[in-house]
Amino acid sequence: MIIFYEKYFNECIKLNRGFDLPNNKIKEGKYPIVASTNIKAYHEIFKIKGPGVVTGRSGSLGIVQYIADDFWPLNTSLYVKDFKGNNPKYIYYLLQTMNLENFNSGAGVPTLNQNHLHSQKIKIPNLSLQQRIASILSGYDNFIALNNQRIKLLNEITQELYNEWFVRMRFPNYKNTKFAKGIPEDVGEIKYFKDFVKLNRGFDLPEDKIQQGTYPVIASTSIKAYHNEFKVKAPIITTGRSGSLGKVLYVNSNGWPLNTSLYVKDFKGNEPLYVFYTLKQLDLESFNSGAGVPSLNQNHLHKIKLWVADIKLQEKFKKLVEPIFQQIEILEQQKDELQKIRDRLLPRLISGKLKVKPHNEFNKTESTESHQVNDTIERSTEDTKVKSNPFFQRRVLAAHIIDHLKDEPTFGHVKLMKLMYLCEHLVEIETASHYHRDAAGPYDNRMIRSIDSQLKKAQWFECKKTDNKYQYTTLPKKEEYKNWFTKYYIDKEAGIENLLLLFGKEKTEKAEMVATLYEAWRDLKAKKQLPTDQAIIYEVLNNWHESKQRISEERWFKCLQWMKEKNWIT
Incomplete structure (x- = not known):
């Protein structure tokens, strides 16, 4: 006990x-x-x-x-x-x-x-349980630290590439370029800062006016919160205007730069990633004009001269840096999700509200703690017989997905089905499903009907069809699923949240394409056929439902490459 x-x-x-x-x-x-x-x-x-x-x-x-x-x-x-x-x-x-x-x-x-x-x-x-709780939380901290190390390394790689090309001037074919006083003449030109980009002051947004949403609120040095409205479209590049100067941020989503920041309003034809690294290279802190509170003096900044690479060279730089930047974004998202899970678990584990099984023996080596994130949460004995079966577990998973996405205009039966499929195969969760190659396949109609029925019976959610669309509404006992979700999926939550983040606001068709390509890839492997890109696309367009042909071959290939970048398909 x-x-x-x-x-x-x-x-x-x-x-x-x-x-x-x-x-x-x-x-x-x-x-x-x-x-x-x-x-x-x-x-x-x-x-x-x-x-x-x-x-x-x-x-x-x-x-x-x-x-x-x-x-x-x-x-x-x-x-x-x-x-x-x-x-x-x-x-x-x-x-x-x-x-x-x-x-x-x-x-x-x-x-x-x-x-x-x-x-x-x-x-x-007692000490045994202290060790177990510390092990679980340390596992998350270790994964977060590992992500931070990867992000740091990737940032160093991209910064070094910029320095090699545009500081040391060893860009491609530099040996055949004409230089005058160390400045290349035919792949760029000297410009005033004001002719390079236009900076604007951010927008006022008092704390009591922030409404929880998905758009980042960007302060002078970091993302402060998330709001339900945005002011500037992606990508957003900001730097501190008042208070803290010098840090440059790149946010690849629509957002709300605060009045303590300056954002790039006009890139003036330059590649955003090139602008980002060029601003980082400038000593923006030295343009302080505040006697008390540090303030960036744009008048002084506008008068400086800098060498700007031509657009062809900027585009070559972007082509190399952008895939690395995308990896950084994915790692940042994963890190944020892990941090959220860790922060939710911390008070519940320390208070004893969330129970865990203590080990008889505890491995004292800190370096192995990350392997112990896969923790078995204690289930009450009277519920084990009923609640440990995969049909109940998939209901819990579905409830979690519905709870997070029910208000999204793109969410309904088809997207729920696709996310259940992706959770099964990418996060390795058993859903006791039998998918078919239907028009919206892979699809399991019996499973989705069973889930709807059980959710309503449990008084968690109810599904109704309105205007040819299935929508979920909350029922009185909805909160019950959350404890079960933590018990079953504590070690899978980061992977699940990552999928919800990736597909939550996307059109349902994107989730359908990913699930279809993945299943076609699996089919080829099961038949011991070589799953080349061409073979996978052929399988989709010729051996699946004819409705798949509404999507162009080019889009299928593009989606397949996106999946390969995420290492979902090898």
């Missing part, structure tokens, strides 16, 4: 103030110097043996850091001096749920009040 024990904070954790270390005393070494929010530098000696947990004591409160190795916590931080037999990684996650910034006692500089913190009651499980 899994039990959470209620204890006072100081019975579980002992915090201590960090140690003084003036800047002039730091000697470069391998041990991290941990400040209140980040690792400040590396020193030749350490004060505390790892692993350790550190949070802000003075200045910045609320951020919690896990340090795997020996380290030096600074005097602006608090570190866990005594874990009192608890798992350090679990304590790291526990502190993240406590809103430590609310324990501020500083009149001017924020300061963490340990006296108030020590008197707090917290719920904490």
Whole structure:
């Protein structure tokens, strides 16, 4: 039986103030110097043996850091001096749920009040369950960190390519290009900045006016939120106008640049990706004209001269960089979805609302934790016989898809069917289905009818046909499916969310094409025939329903290449 024990904070954790270390005393070494929010530098000696947990004591409160190795916590931080037999990684996650910034006692500089913190009651499980919970959450963190490393590497590749071509001027055929004073003459020209692009101030949008939606709200350094309206069409390139200067962002979707940013209103015939890297290359911070709050001075910026490559060279650069950029976008989306799942799981696991099976033995090697994301969530014994069958599980999956997409104008029976199919084959989820090569195939009419019937019976969702379209409406017990979804699909959620993100707003035909091509590819492999591009398209157009011929061969090929870029088909 899994039990959470209620204890006072100081019975579980002992915090201590960090140690003084003036800047002039730091000697470069391998041990991290941990400040209140980040690792400040590396020193030749350490004060505390790892692993350790550190949070802000003075200045910045609320951020919690896990340090795997020996380290030096600074005097602006608090570190866990005594874990009192608890798992350090679990304590790291526990502190993240406590809103430590609310324990501020500083009149001017924020300061963490340990006296108030020590008197707090917290719920904490036994060590075995602590280790299991820490393992699940660490798995997500490890995947997020891996995505960050991949994104960083891809960004470095694209930046280095820009530098090689347009800083060191070693673009294709540069040896046969005429240079004057180091500037190529026949593949570009010197222009004033104002003739290169036009920047405009972003748009006002008070926080209380933001309505949850899908369009990014872009501040001076990052995406701040998502709104239900947009002001600028994709792609959007922004940089800071006020407050924080220098960072350049590329957002490949419609969005709302805020008034603290400048966005490229007119590319003046230049390739957006070339513009993005050129702006990154400029020292935009140096154009500050604000006496107090930093502000970008466009008048000074407009007067600078820069060499601009001609459009043919820009297009060659785009052709090389764009596929890498698309990989970065996919990794960013996956990272965001993993972060959302991790953030949803964190409070539920720490509070005990979401139950897990503890292992009899726990692998203490942190590097293997990512393999433990595939966690088995405990099912209550009285429901196991009824709820563990694939028919109930596919109902739960369908409910999740419907809940997320029911308000999209393109969503109905066909798209639901296609997403169920793609979940089965791309995310490896059993749906107990038997697909047919119907007009909208692959399609399983009996499955979709069964799902509709069971959803209505469970009082989750009801499907009605209006104007030749199937639409789903919410029923009173809809929230019930969510716990089951987490129990069944905790290890699959990132893959499911990625598919919903990719196809949610797309026309149903896109999902149909992807599912059809995938099934045709599988058919060829099953028949031990070589699944070349031509063979797959021939299979679709000649051996499937004749309605597939309404889509041009060119579009089928284009969709197939898109799938190959995502490594769905090899």
